[in-house]
Amino acid sequence: MKRFNFVFTVIVMLFLYIPMIVLGVASFNAGTDIAVFKGFTLENYSELFVDKTLIPLLLNSLILAVLSSLIATVLGTMASMGIHSMGRRMRSLTMGMTNIPLTNPEIVTGVSMGLLFAFIGIILKTQNVLGFTTLLIAHVTFNLPYVILSVMPKLTQMDPNLEEAALDLGCTPRQAFFKVVLHEILPGIISGALMAFTMSLDDFVISYFVYGPSFRTLPLEIYSMVKKPLQPKIYALFTLLFISILLVMCVMNLLQARDEKRGHNLTHKRRRNV
Amino acid sequence: MRSKLLAAPYLLWMALFAIIPLCVVLYFAFTDFYTGAFTLANIIKLADYLPIFAKSVWLALISSVICLIIGYPVAYYIAGRSPLWQRLLYMLVMLPMCMSFLLRTMAWVAMLEDTGIINSVVKAIGLQPLPLIRNDAAVILGMVYNYLPYMIMPLYTVIMKIDRSLIEAAQDLGCNSSQVFRGVILPLSLPGIISGFTMVFVPAISTFYISQKLGSPGTTLIGDVIESQFKTAYNPNLGAALSLGLMVIVFICVAIMNRFSTDDDEGGVVTL
Numbered sequence: 001m002k003r004f005n006f007v008f009t010v011i012v013m014l015f016l017y018i019p020m021i022v023l024g025v026a027s028f029n030a031g032t033d034i035a036v037f038k039g040f041t042l043e044n045y046s047e048l049f050v051d052k053t054l055i056p057l058l059l060n061s062l063i064l065a066v067l068s069s070l071i072a073t074v075l076g077t078m079a080s081m082g083i084h085s086m087g088r089r090m091r092s093l094t095m096g097m098t099n100i101p102l103t104n105p106e107i108v109t110g111v112s113m114g115l116l117f118a119f120i121g122i123i124l125k126t127q128n129v130l131g132f133t134t135l136l137i138a139h140v141t142f143n144l145p146y147v148i149l150s151v152m153p154k155l156t157q158m159d160p161n162l163e164e165a166a167l168d169l170g171c172t173p174r175q176a177f178f179k180v181v182l183h184e185i186l187p188g189i190i191s192g193a194l195m196a197f198t199m200s201l202d203d204f205v206i207s208y209f210v211y212g213p214s215f216r217t218l219p220l221e222i223y224s225m226v227k228k229p230l231q232p233k234i235y236a237l238f239t240l241l242f243i244s245i246l247l248v249m250c251v252m253n254l255l256q257a258r259d260e261k262r263g264h265n266l267t268h269k270r271r272r273n274v
Numbered sequence: 275m276r277s278k279l280l281a282a283p284y285l286l287w288m289a290l291f292a293i294i295p296l297c298v299v300l301y302f303a304f305t306d307f308y309t310g311a312f313t314l315a316n317i318i319k320l321a322d323y324l325p326i327f328a329k330s331v332w333l334a335l336i337s338s339v340i341c342l343i344i345g346y347p348v349a350y351y352i353a354g355r356s357p358l359w360q361r362l363l364y365m366l367v368m369l370p371m372c373m374s375f376l377l378r379t380m381a382w383v384a385m386l387e388d389t390g391i392i393n394s395v396v397k398a399i400g401l402q403p404l405p406l407i408r409n410d411a412a413v414i415l416g417m418v419y420n421y422l423p424y425m426i427m428p429l430y431t432v433i434m435k436i437d438r439s440l441i442e443a444a445q446d447l448g449c450n451s452s453q454v455f456r457g458v459i460l461p462l463s464l465p466g467i468i469s470g471f472t473m474v475f476v477p478a479i480s481t482f483y484i485s486q487k488l489g490s491p492g493t494t495l496i497g498d499v500i501e502s503q504f505k506t507a508y509n510p511n512l513g514a515a516l517s518l519g520l521m522v523i524v525f526i527c528v529a530i531m532n533r534f535s536t537d538d539d540e541g542g543v544v545t546l
Contacts, residue, residue, distance in 0.1 A: 005351040019381035034384040082281025105480030112295035141291040
């Protein structure tokens with residue numbers, strides 16, 4: 001049984017990574033047809049940096065992802081603290097609202113925001129409401145639940161005595177937050193922010209309904225490119241992004257593993273002291 | 275009292291950009307495109323799209339079931355490894371989700387096409403090219419491929435948390451391994467199954483890109499129809515009515531699935 005599960009897992013992993021391999025190989029392909037390998041070249045990579053169409057769009061995506069995840073992280077962390085101190089009924093009501101963008105199909109979220117902005121356009125009698133601001137609003141909205149869902153568990157796990165102890169020892173509430181609470185919930189904040197960032201970076205469906213011609217992101221460009229034959233330089237960009245995300249994830253995992261080990265040792269020491 | 279107020283900006287934001295938009299959808303669904311007057315015409319028109327709704331539900335259901343069948347053994351295997359391997363394998367499952375799903379779907383098109391990678395191998399062997407693309411199976415493949423990680427993650431989270439001593443107890447009391455699985459492990463992983471199922475079903479039923487690329491006109495899904503109402507046919511009022519219909523279907527399906535689980539534990543929360 002164990003052997004079967006192992007072989008099966010390997011096959012599934014291959015299944016998950018086959019398209020990546022295809023795209024990676026295509027990035028070194030001299031021909032334009034992804035299905036026919038015409039010889040090895042690095043031209044797609046040099047073209048990516050010479051031809052200035054994709055890099056600015058990638059920068060747009062990055063700006064949007066950084067800003068929206070930052071705003072969502074600040075708003076979401078504040079909200080989590082607030083929700084944490086709410087009564088049972090208020091809390092379940094708020095969490096219900098948090099679940100709206102999570103359980104709604106993405107296309108419905110996109111359409112509903114698109115219609116809202118269209119509606120605002122009608123009221124303000126302007127044609128071009130859509131642009132960077134509408135994209136930013138949409139991204140913050142779908143990022144918020146991810147932040148809250150990763151910060152909330154850390155707050156509930158936290159020992160409430162810690163904050164009280166800090167207050168008893170003469171901290172102001174502000175100091176107690178920055179010196180004690182923030183330190184305890186930081187892993188949740190970081191993972192929430194990272195999740196928001198990746199969600200925002202790769203979002204296509206919701207952006208598709210709220211973007212304007214003045215500000216476009218990389219996924220939007222890929223979608224419009226797909227109607228024409230794809231340019232091989234996009235595969236080069238994909239491969240570079242893949243490698244950088246892989247590296248970031250590896251580093252994060254190593255750091256986390258080290259942290260956990262240290263935390264483990266600490267609890268051991270504490271126990272011994274008791 | 276002071277800290278409760280910290281949630282105020284968030285509540286205001288969500289009211290403005292999550293709840294009001296849904297009200298706007300309602301408004302558009304029940305008004306006429308030209309006059310803006312109240313009408314039921316858009317809702318009545320939904321009846322024409324019943325076969326497409328049915329097809330979307332059907333394909334999304336099949337994909338969710340396949341994801342469960344494929345994802346369970348993988349999640350089970352990962353949960354039984356050493357912490358280091360768990361971390362690594364979990365990362366490998368997550369990683370594809372961070373990459374552009376548009377391009378990954380395009381890679382499948384390149385593989386499955388009549389002149390694609392698989393068919394050129396088939397032709398080289400001397401066989402007739404296979405009809406691999408523009409059919410239901412290709413759309414299901416695309417859905418399974420894209421949403422499989424959403425199934426594996428909650429399953430893994432739940433299976434990992436199962437108390438080993440419960441399994442040992444069952445073994446001590448004379449259960450064989452299949453009895454342990456059916457009597458202990460499977461019931462305890464039910465919350466993960468439900469949330470995984472939902473996390474695959476909801477995006478699958480509402481997709482439009484996968485069916486556009488891998489499907490044929492016969493596999494038009496509800497997402498395709500909604501997209502065309504906003505982007506090509508330009509009838510936002512019908513589009514709003516269709517979105518409303520989709521929301522209702524998703525709501526019903528999720529409610530049915532949640533009835534299977536006794537309590538809504540945090541089993542399904544995605545964690546990075």
